[in-house]
Amino acid sequence: MEEEKKVRDVVVPGEEIVVDGKPGRGVFIENGVMHSMYLGIVDVRSGYVNVIPLSGCYIPKRGDKVIGKIVDLAPMNWVVDINAPYYAPLHVNDVPWRVEFGDTGRFLGLGDVILAKVSNVNEMGQVWITLKEQGLRKLEGGHLIHISPSKVPRVIGKGGSMIQMLKDSTNCRIYVGQNGTIWISGTPDGIVKVIKAIRMIEREAHTYGLTDRVKEFLERGDE
């Protein structure tokens, strides 16, 4: 990954991309040439040319695990804010409980936080999410922070190395949603430390040897 970074180019919206490959995400074609849709970096992966935006809100993808907040209740569904362009409805058929009509508030209330999976996205960007899978649930307690969705891979690290290191050194439970919402649970000291480490990762996401520096930071303890 570090090797790839050296050749990645920054592109601005509308800029022509002269790279061999099929058009992927963040790219549109005009007069047979690929152009970037965002301010971002060009990423060529398995024959597809993608532009990964430097910032912006979360664009949902089917199968992503996301952390969302309940913002509204309806008789047959909850409305969940997953930091995407649209709120995502969570239908009562998509939860592991048997919910009577109009009884949604007994299971999930306003402000509750859930770990859910994106079950479907249509071409308009509307999202449907589900809780019906192993490991998906309501998150009790803990604390939430937000980072840019494009920096999620850096927080997780190669094969989950970064996040594992954070968990091991602070004894906190951490979930990172693909939408850039991170849930942390543990002692207040641990949470503060994790937040500091994540802010450091966010700030230095574009640099090399980040894992080592974060490790050093965690061992050093403060600042």
Add this chain to the structure above:
Amino acid sequence: MTTKFSEGVVAESKRSYIHKLAKEGMRIDGRDFDETRPIKITTGFIKRADGSALVELGDTKVLVGVKIEPGEPFPDTPNLGIMTTNVELVPLASPTFEPGPPSEEAIELARVVDRGIRESHTIDMEKLVIEEGEKVWVVFIDMHILDYHGNLFDACGIAALAALNDATVPAERFGFGEDFKLPVVHYPVPVTFAKIGEWIVADPNLDEESIASARLTVTTNEEGKINAMQKGLFGTFSYDEVKKVINRSLSIGKKVRSIILGGENGEEN
């Protein structure tokens, strides 16, 4: 409750986390209960204004411009200058700010800042008379919120004072003799407290503001006088709490005042 100053639904976990921290005497960003966020003041930021200041209070950013023009005095105060304050909550500053006529929050904010400056007699209005009953100087204080991350009251109050302190009356431009420095004689500093559970914290940030039950702004001047107070939100303060808040606002205000006056007037009492 949804106001422009909150994000609507607050995650339950955020609320309980902030309460849990408060119980241990901690705050979400590691500050003490009486500690303000770092304050950075850049005066003279707008070259074409008669006085200006860019204030950063943590991640909250406010730009204040002061414009001084001749105008007619009010009939009941022919021997006094005029001061008006105005706040713009531009949509750029926060996802919850919308364009359109000033919201309730913007008006409250402008009034609290205005009251602090007016009631402390910060500007010596009698010196702003050009011709009694005919012409006086009108001081416009325009505040633009550039970035909203909690506690606009303090950020605006600090910025307004810094901008006034930086202002020059442009008499020469209008043919009324020589330019002179705006006569600023008092230095009121607002300090805002938020009540979170049973705890009261100074200079609440966005997260703390969104879960606060009550808010109290106390403006005090360099003589230790209370110039203005404003309570917000639905929660309550007990009599003892208000007394404590006032004492804390005096000591915090003193520190903030020395930052505002920092470079130029050096120290003050």
